[in-house]
Amino acid sequence: MSTLQQALQLEADRGFTDLMGRRERFSGFLARNLREADPAMPEPQQRQELAAAFEGYGELSPGRRQTLVRRCREHLHALRRSLQPATPMGPPRLRLTATPSAPPASTEGRGGAPAPAWNPESPLGEIRGIGPRTAARLAQLGLFVVRDLVHYYPRDYLDYANLVRITGLEVGRTATIVATVRRCHGFSSPRNPNLAILELHLSDPTGRIRVSRFFAGRRFASPGWLKSQERQYPPGATVAVSGLVKESPYGPAFQDPLIEVLESPQAPVRHSAIGRLMPVYGLTEGLGADRLRQAMAAVLPLVEQWGDPLPADLRRVEQLIDRPQALQQIHNPSTQELLRASRHRLVFDEFLLLQVGLLTRRRELTSRPAQPLQSPGGDSLVTRFLALLPFPLTAAQQRVLDEIRADLAREQTMARLVQGDVGSGKTVVAIGALLTAIDAGCQGALMAPTEVLAEQHFRKLAAWLPQLHVSCALLTGSTPARRRRELLTDLANGQLQLLVGTHALLEDPVAFARLGLVVVDEQHRFGVAQRNRLLAKGLQPHLLTMTATPIPRTLALSLHGDLEVSQIDELPPGRTPIRTTLLRGSERDRAYSLIRDEVARGQRAYVVLPLVEESEKLDLRSAVEVHRQLSQEIFPDLMVGLLHGRMASQEKQKAIQAFAAGQSQVLVSTTVVEVGVDVPEASVMVIEHAERFGLAQLHQLRGRVGRGAAASHCLLLNDSRQAQAKQRLDVLVRSTDGFEIAEMDLRLRGPGQVLGTRQSGLPDLALASLSDDGAVLEQARRVAQQILGQDPELAHHPQLAALLARQRARLTAAVRLN
Known part of the structure; x- marks a missing residue:
């Protein structure tokens, strides 16, 4: 097409003389190319008419x-435009004034006396x-001083910086949008x-829209x-409009x-909001969004003095x-890029403080x-114990x-955490x-979170340790007083070599007498303070913790960064694979x-329920009701056992012994059976109201x-x-990998519920997400x-040391409060 246009231009420049080329004249060249053009292109008939006209060009x-030349050039130009896709119109341009800043904090105290320099701990009322x-009102949100307010991050943003044309809405x-007023009409609602309604009809080069x-x-x-x-809003006026686009x-x-x-x-x-990214905060009664933004604008200028x-x-x-820039941009972002950069910096700082604290604690623990x-060589207790086992250790166990x-x-x-999926053989490793x-x-010392699990461990040990001439005892809240006195005496004089128990330890x-090793099973059920209290019962005992709840790497680094x-x-x-089915x-x-x-x-079967007894608030089946x-009604010819946490230890x-021995074939239970109950003949697990459990907990069950x-x-x-409940449960049906399931659980429910408890050991994160910011956590570590x-x-990072000291003080105060 461009070749024909060049030929037409040359013919026009030479005065329409029907130029002679190397092989043919201009008119013959045009006629031939127009006739041979692709008939699928638009307007083929017009091209054929032009070709016939060029055949008689010489006359x-x-x-x-x-x-004729002008007509042909116009046709070719129109054809070229129709074949080229139209380039979409770019977004409108909008000039923004500088964000209005709040007046600087007053430097005068009462009576005109100079006030001390404002700092992060200054009360907000001053x-x-x-005011x-x-x-x-801010105190109702837990915001008392300048630092609290600056670190009260937006929960979302209204993206009014999203500039588009009307057709792009x-x-x-x-x-x-930036548009022109076509007409404006005000009227009362019929x-x-x-109720009065003002209706504007706007247009831009791409289309029209109605604004109410x-x-x-x-x-x-x-x-x-x-x-x-x-x-x-007179006709012809230019307006900028920001808001949520709705269907009408x-x-x-x-x-x-x-x-x-x-x-x-x-x-x-x-306007302070049109065309900008607007922060959205959590509010309380009597405190509106505009007032909170004004309060934030009053303290943000102080951030410049805080340093990095x-x-x-x-x-x-x-x-x-820079951290001051990040704090200002997270509340008042200029662009999406700066918002991302500021969030990355503040998330990094949260993780850095967490990791410095964990690594410092780890250094203190391992440096003692x-x-x-x-x-001793040769015939050690471990060698003799492994010989007693009816199976060899797996390569991973060894x-x-x-x-x-x-x-x-x-x-x-030693400070080490052993993770292993359900049934991977952690207990044998701990005994070694x-x-x-x-x-x-x-x-x-072996500490377990429940009496059921502690008794399960003790029964296993009681089967093996007497053959090795090692003394072992069980201490729980249910241990009789006389037995407890005997046990504590033997423990203090060193005759008792291994003590298994619950929180009673x-x-x-x-x-x-001489505590050398502390093993904590299902350690996420215990806080750091509880763990340290048991460690304090020896001079410098080693620590081994275990969990059968697979913990995603980000959560492990956040909770157990002080452990190998x-x-x-x-x-x-x-081990036979378990077939998992989802039923209504x-x-x-x-x-x-x-x-x-x-x-x-x-074989035997478990039936697990979330509640012990019926609840007026929750419409759920209970263990007691289902057992009855x-x-x-359902299995009158079978023995059906009942197990729940409110039952006495005996x-x-x-109930567990009857089920293990086959005296009862069905065991109705709460999540007491989640850990510790080991019955090889059990081949069916029915979990009622499965949507009420976490994925990691269901995997444990x-x-x-x-x-x-x-x-x-x-x-x-x-x-x-x-739909989300079914989506979560489908993950369990599809996968048997505990770590994949735990990652999904973390993403869907958050770290507190993945561990089964909102415990104090969880990191205090205001902005960071353990499920989404794994890469930043690795960078911070x-x-x-x-x-x-x-x-x-x-010593060369005084501000970081001060932040760490403040975090420790806050956590210590929280533990005392609890």
């Missing part, structure tokens, strides 16, 4: 030749622009005479007031948006913006000299046991560690039919079956109609290691 007068009344998104504003009140419905509003009968529309009439299309916007806890060189290498614990024994042999205190300590002449009368982590990532051979509550009979079939084969129904033990050779089943009964490697006492 035309110069004026008619000129007209700041000019806030006592607003300060009282998307329903459900906030946006800003349904409500006290509503005014409730009799005075707004007067014709005079409505006329005055119409005069503010006329297509996308704005309802009650922010509107400003511009003095000219190039004039700047004076990180040196400039480090910020440059890690590509971090400890007695090396080594088994690797982790070797790591633990290498730690115990050092003159530094405890026997290493006992072989070295020390005592061991933390009590003051429990005193060890070992992972048993291999299941013992012979109405399909409960299918579950009962499967239970009957499995019991007929000599199953034993009397009753619990009796599922691990109670599949411990024998028979095929096992886990049936999840879901009574919820919520690397930088924390670098800083502490070069400056262990933080």
Whole structure:
């Protein structure tokens, strides 16, 4: 097409003489190319007419030749435009004035006396622009001093900086347009005479839109007031409009948006919100969004004086913006890029402080000299114990046991976490560690969160340790007083070598002669303070913690950054895969039919419920009610046991022993069976109201079956109609990988519920997300290691040291309060 245009241009330049080329004349060249053009292109008939006209070009007068050439050029130009996609119109331009800043904080005290310089701990009521009344409202949100308010981050943003043309508006998104007023009409609502409506018809080069504003009140419905509003928006005026785009009968529309009439299309916007990113904060009664933003504007200028806890060189290498700039931009972002950069910096700071605290605690723990614990060569207790086992250790078990024994042999205190999926054999590894300590002449302690789990551990140990001539005892809240006195005496004089128990081990009368190793099972159920209290019962005992709840790496680094982590990532051979099925509550009979079939084969079944007894507030089936129904109506010919946390310890033990021995074939239980109950013949796990449990907890419960050779089943009964509940449970049906399930649980429910408790050991994070900011956490941990490697006492990082001290003081105060 461009070749034809060049030929036409050359013919026009030479005076329409029908130029002779190398092979043919201009007219013949045009006629041939027009006839051979692709017929699929638009207007083929017009091209054929032009070709016929060029065949008679030599006989035309110069004026008619000129007209024909012009017609052909116009046709080719139109054809070219129709074949090229139209470039979309770019977004409108909008000039913004500088964000109005609050007046500087007053430097005068009462009576005109100079006030002290404002600092992060200054009370909000003393700041000019806030005042006592607003300060009282802010106190309801837990905001008392300047630091509290600056660190009260927005929970969301209204993106009025999203500048678009009218045709680019998307329903459900906030946006800003710059348009021309076509007409404006004010009227009273025909349904409500006290409601006035102002309707603007706007247009830009891409389309038209209708904008409505509503005014409730009799005075707004007067014709005079409505006329005055119409005069503010004369036809032809340029307006900037920001708001949420909603669907209307006329297509996308704005309802009650922010509107400003511009003095000219190039004039700047004076409004503080139009065209900007607007922060959205959590509010309280009596405190509106505008008032909170004004209070924030009053304190943000003070941030410049706070400085940055990180040196400039480090910020440059890690590509971090200044902290004062980050604090200002998180509340008053200029662009999306600066908002992302400021959030990254503040998330990084939260994780850095957390990691410096954890790594400092780890250094304090491991720097204390400890007695090396080594088994004598050859015939050690560990060697003899492994010979008693009816199975060899898996490669993963052997690797982790070797790591633990290498730690115990050092003159530094061990602090190690062992993670392993349900049934991976952590208990055997822990016993090997405890026997290493006992072989070295020390005592061991094994603490579990529940009596059921503690008794389960003790029964396993009681089967093996007497053969090794190692003394072992159990201490729980249910231990009789006489037995407790005997046990504590033996413990204090060193005759008792291994003590298994619950929180009862933390009590003051429990005193060890020579405690060498503390093992904490399901350690996330205990706080750091409880763990340290047990450690304080020895001179410098080593610490081994275990969990069968797979913890995502980000959560592990946040909670247990002071521990080395070992992972048993291999299941013992012979474990049959568990088939997981999701059923509706109405399909409960299918579950009962499967239970009957499995019991007929000599197997047993669990039925787990979230509640012990019926609740007036929650419409859920309870363990007591279901036990009655199953034993009397569904399985009258079977023995149905009952187990829950309110039962006395002896009753619990009796119920578990009856189930393990086969005296009861079905065990109705609460989550007491989540850990510790080990019955190889159990092949069915029915979980009622599965949507009420976390994924990690369901995975734990599922691990109670599949411990024998028979095929096992886990049936999840879901009574919820919520799509998210089904989505969560589908993850469990699809996957048997505990770590993948824990990652999904963290993403869907947050860290507090993944661990089954909102415990005080969780990191205090205002902005960071453990599920979304894993990469920033890794970066912060690397930088924390670098800083502490070069400056262990933080002597060259005084601001960072002060922040760490403040965080410790706050956590200590919270523990005292609890």
